[in-house]
Amino acid sequence: MARYSRTEGTIALITLSNPPVNALGAAVRRTITDIMHRALTDGEVKAVVLCGENGTFCAGADIREFGKPPSGPALVPLIHDMEASEKPVVAAIEGVALGGGLEIALGCHYRIAHAKARLGFPEVMLGLIPGAGGSQRLPRLIGIPAALELITTGRLVSAQEALKLGIVDQVVDGNTIETAVKFALNVIGVCRPLLSRRLSERTPAFSVDAAAVLEEGMARVKQRARGAFAPVVCVQALRAAATLPYSRGMETEEQLINMLIDSSQARALQYCFFAQRNARKWSLPSGARWNNSKPRAVHRVGVVGLGTMGRGITVSLVKAGISVVAVEMEEKQMDLGMRAVLGMLERDAQRRGDTRPPTHLLTFTLSLQQLGNVDLVIEAVFEDMALKKRLFTELCNVCKPSTLLCTNTSGLDVDALAVVTHRRSLVVGMHFFAPANVMKLLEVVCGPHSSAEAVATAMTLGKRLGKVGVVVGNCPGFVGNRMMKLYLDQAYFLLEEGAAPEQVDQVLEEFGFTMGIFKVSDLSGLDVGWRVRKASGLIGPDVNPKTPSRWRQGCRYSPLPDLLCEQGHLGQKSGRGWYLYETPGGKEPKPDPAMHRFLQEYRSRYGLTPRHVHAHEVIERCTYAMANEGFRILEEGIAARAEDIDVIYVFGYGWPRHRGGPMFHAAQVGLATVLQRLEHYHQLHPDVPHLQPSPLLQRLVEAGSPPVHHWREHVQHLHSHL
Numbered sequence: 001m002a003r004y005s006r007t008e009g010t011i012a013l014i015t016l017s018n019p020p021v022n023a024l025g026a027a028v029r030r031t032i033t034d035i036m037h038r039a040l041t042d043g044e045v046k047a048v049v050l051c052g053e054n055g056t057f058c059a060g061a062d063i064r065e066f067g068k069p070p071s072g073p074a075l076v077p078l079i080h081d082m083e084a085s086e087k088p089v090v091a092a093i094e095g096v097a098l099g100g101g102l103e104i105a106l107g108c109h110y111r112i113a114h115a116k117a118r119l120g121f122p123e124v125m126l127g128l129i130p131g132a133g134g135s136q137r138l139p140r141l142i143g144i145p146a147a148l149e150l151i152t153t154g155r156l157v158s159a160q161e162a163l164k165l166g167i168v169d170q171v172v173d174g175n176t177i178e179t180a181v182k183f184a185l186n187v188i189g190v191c192r193p194l195l196s197r198r199l200s201e202r203t204p205a206f207s208v209d210a211a212a213v214l215e216e217g218m219a220r221v222k223q224r225a226r227g228a229f230a231p232v233v234c235v236q237a238l239r240a241a242a243t244l245p246y247s248r249g250m251e252t253e254e255q256l257i258n259m260l261i262d263s264s265q266a267r268a269l270q271y272c273f274f275a276q277r278n279a280r281k282w283s284l285p286s287g288a289r290w291n292n293s294k295p296r297a298v299h300r301v302g303v304v305g306l307g308t309m310g311r312g313i314t315v316s317l318v319k320a321g322i323s324v325v326a327v328e329m330e331e332k333q334m335d336l337g338m339r340a341v342l343g344m345l346e347r348d349a350q351r352r353g354d355t356r357p358p359t360h361l362l363t364f365t366l367s368l369q370q371l372g373n374v375d376l377v378i379e380a381v382f383e384d385m386a387l388k389k390r391l392f393t394e395l396c397n398v399c400k401p402s403t404l405l406c407t408n409t410s411g412l413d414v415d416a417l418a419v420v421t422h423r424r425s426l427v428v429g430m431h432f433f434a435p436a437n438v439m440k441l442l443e444v445v446c447g448p449h450s451s452a453e454a455v456a457t458a459m460t461l462g463k464r465l466g467k468v469g470v471v472v473g474n475c476p477g478f479v480g481n482r483m484m485k486l487y488l489d490q491a492y493f494l495l496e497e498g499a500a501p502e503q504v505d506q507v508l509e510e511f512g513f514t515m516g517i518f519k520v521s522d523l524s525g526l527d528v529g530w531r532v533r534k535a536s537g538l539i540g541p542d543v544n545p546k547t548p549s550r551w552r553q554g555c556r557y558s559p560l561p562d563l564l565c566e567q568g569h570l571g572q573k574s575g576r577g578w579y580l581y582e583t584p585g586g587k588e589p590k591p592d593p594a595m596h597r598f599l600q601e602y603r604s605r606y607g608l609t610p611r612h613v614h615a616h617e618v619i620e621r622c623t624y625a626m627a628n629e630g631f632r633i634l635e636e637g638i639a640a641r642a643e644d645i646d647v648i649y650v651f652g653y654g655w656p657r658h659r660g661g662p663m664f665h666a667a668q669v670g671l672a673t674v675l676q677r678l679e680h681y682h683q684l685h686p687d688v689p690h691l692q693p694s695p696l697l698q699r700l701v702e703a704g705s706p707p708v709h710h711w712r713e714h715v716q717h718l719h720s721h722l
C-alpha cells in the first residue's frame, strides 16, 4: 500500500504502492498516515520525499469506494499534518498526480515533476469537487482565474504547463525521485521559507477582481453544464476560497462535497467512468477475449471515399501517425476531399503550435490499385449495399490476402459484405461518428465470421486514434442507430400530435442532450435517413400505392421527414429543414413559421387534433423508447452489457454524461416506473409496437429491478453475437 525507507541518512522516502494507479483506498490512507507519522516524529529524519511506485504518483481517491460506507482515515488530516510539519516534504511526481493525489502534492512543501507527468483535478468529471483541500489550496497557489478553469473543467495539465502556472517547482527529464531527494537535502534546515510554502497559510493571489471573475465563471459554467451540478458547485467552492479564511473555506468544501457525493449525478458519472473502461473488455462467443487475442500491426491504412466521413477518418489516422492511402472515384471529389483533409490537419497543427502538419503520411489517388500494400482498409463510400459489395469484391482482388476489410456503414449488414469476399474472417464494421476526427465513439461491428484477430485489430486501432471502441453485434443500425430510429420516430409522432420541433429540442436540451434531435437531423442532413428509408422499402416504388401514408410494414409511420426532403428541405445544407437558416450551410437554427403552418396543414389533412405536449411526455417517450429497444438489443446479444449501450450513447449521441446513458437512466428512474409508463403509452398508441415493454424489462421488474450489471443474468435463451 505504501513503503517506508531511508536514504542519504536523513531522508525518509515514502512510496505509494497500490497498482495500477496508486489510488488512495482506505488501506493506502491508513498506511501512509502511519508511516508519515513515523517519518515526521523520527528525530533522525530531516526531510521526507513522497513518490509513487511504477512511475505513477497517484490517481486520487479510489473511485470504487464511493457510495460505500466510509472506512479508514480521511485524507484531510493527513495532508494537514504533513503541511504543518517543520520537516520539508517534497513530492516527486511521475505519471499522474490527479484529484486526491494532487491534493497530497499540494500539502507537500515542494513539488518536483517529471517532464511527462500530468496533473489535475478531474473530480468534476465524477460529479464531485476536489474534497481534500484542493479547492482551497490551488487558488492560493495559482490564483482564482487559473484554478477556476482547471477545477471546473477537470482539464489535466502537462508538467511544463504546471511549472508555468506555479503548481510545480521544478520539471526534470531524468530520475525524478533522485532529483527530489537531492532537492530535499538542500532545503533541510531552511526553516524560514517553509512557512511560506504552506498553502493553507496564504491568502489567494488575486491578480484581478475575484468577484467579477467568479461571477463570469459561474455564468460560463452554467451555460456549458447542461444541467450538471458539479461544475456549479466547483465555482461555489472557489468562491469560499476567495472570500473566507482557510479553515472556514475547508468547512464549506466539506459541506459541498457531502452534498454531491451521494447525488444521482455523481453515481451516473462514476458509472460512466467504469463503463468506458469495461467496454474495452470485449469477448466473443468463441471464448476469444480482449486479453487473449492478439491484434495485427497496422502501419498503412486505405480509406475509400473522401466524403464527410472519409475525410474525418483520414485526419484521425494521420494524427495518430499512420500512413493513409485515400481513394476517391471522382477527380472533383478527390480535390475537395484533399483540400478539406489538408485544411483540418493545418488547423490542428496550428492549434498545437506545430510548424508542419504530417502531410508526408498522405497519398491521394483515384486508383484502388494503390491499396495493394495496406494493412487495413476503411470503406466510407455511399450507403449503398450494391456499391459496397462491388467494392469489397474488388478490394479482395487488389489488397494483399492479409489486409483487413472494414466498413464504416451506418447500419447495413456487415455479414452480407463479408460473404462476397474470400476473407470473411477479416471483415468487421468500424463505425465512426461524424465528425469522425472529433467524435470519440467507434462501434466495432463483428459478424459470425469475424475473427478475434480482426476485432482486436479494429479495437486497438480505435484506441490509437483516441476513440472509445465498443464491440457490437451485426443487425440493422447496430446498437446506436437502431435505438436512434425509435427516438426519431417518437419525435416525429410528437410533432404530429401537436408539438413543434423547437419545443421538443428545448426539452431535450434541458434534459442535457448536447443538441435536440431536430437540430441534429438538420446538421446531419435529412437526406441521410431518406436514403435509408428508400433502401429499406419504406418509401418509393416498392410501396403498394394503396398503403395509407401514415402506415408502413404493419405499424404507424410518420412521412413528415420524407415530405420535407421532397420539398428540398434537407437541413442546414439547404438552408431549411426542421428549422430555418439564414443561408444554405448556415449554422444558426431559427424556428420556422412556415414549418408551423406545414405542421398545421399536415395535421388537418390527416384529421389529427393537436394537443399540448408536456415536457415530461417528450422525455418519457423519447428516452423510454430508446431504453426499451436497448433491452431487446441485450436480449439478442447485440450488445454484451447495458454499460456498452450507455457508452455508445454518451460518446456518440450527445447523451448527457451526468445521466449515465439511456439504460442507466431507466434504472435510476426505476424499471417498474419505466415499464408502467411504456404500458401506458403503448395503450394510447397500440399502432407503435416498439412502445410495448420488452420481455427483458418485464422480467427484470419481476426480479425486483436488480442493478444494471446484473441484467445480463436475466437474459433468456441468449443467442449471443458477443
Ligand code: 3HC
Pocket (backbone or CB within 6 Å): 020, 021, 023, 059, 060, 061, 062, 063, 064, 075, 096, 098, 099, 100, 101, 103, 122, 123, 126, 128, 129, 130, 131, 132, 134, 274, 277, 278
Ligand atoms: N480509483 C479506482 N480505480 C482507478 C482509478 C481511481 N482513481 N483510476 C484508475 N483506476 C483503474 C481503472 O478503472 C482501470 O481499471 P481496470 O484495469 O480494472 O479497468 C485501471 O485503474 C487503469 O486505468 P485506465 O485504464 O484509465 O488507465 P490509463 O493509463 O488510460 O489512465 C488515469 C490512467 C489517467 C489515472 C485514468 O485512469 C484516470 O483518469 N483515472 C481517474 C482519476 C480521477 O478521476 N481521480 C480523481 C478521483 S476523485 C478524488 O480524488 C477525490 C478527492 O478530491 C478526494
Ligand code: NAI
Pocket (backbone or CB within 6 Å): 304, 305, 306, 307, 308, 309, 310, 327, 328, 329, 330, 333, 379, 380, 381, 382, 383, 384, 387, 391, 408, 409, 410, 411, 431, 432, 433, 434, 524, 528
Ligand atoms: P458522402 O456522400 O459524404 O461521401 C461518400 C464518398 O464516397 C463520395 O465522395 C463519393 O465520391 C465516394 N465514392 C463513392 N463510390 C466510390 C468508389 N467506388 N470509390 C471511391 N470513392 C467512392 O458519404 P458519407 O456521409 O461520408 O458516408 C459514407 C459512409 O459512412 C456511408 O456508408 C454512411 O452511411 C456512413 N456514415 C455516415 C455518417 C454521417 O454522419 N454522414 C456517420 C457514420 C457513418
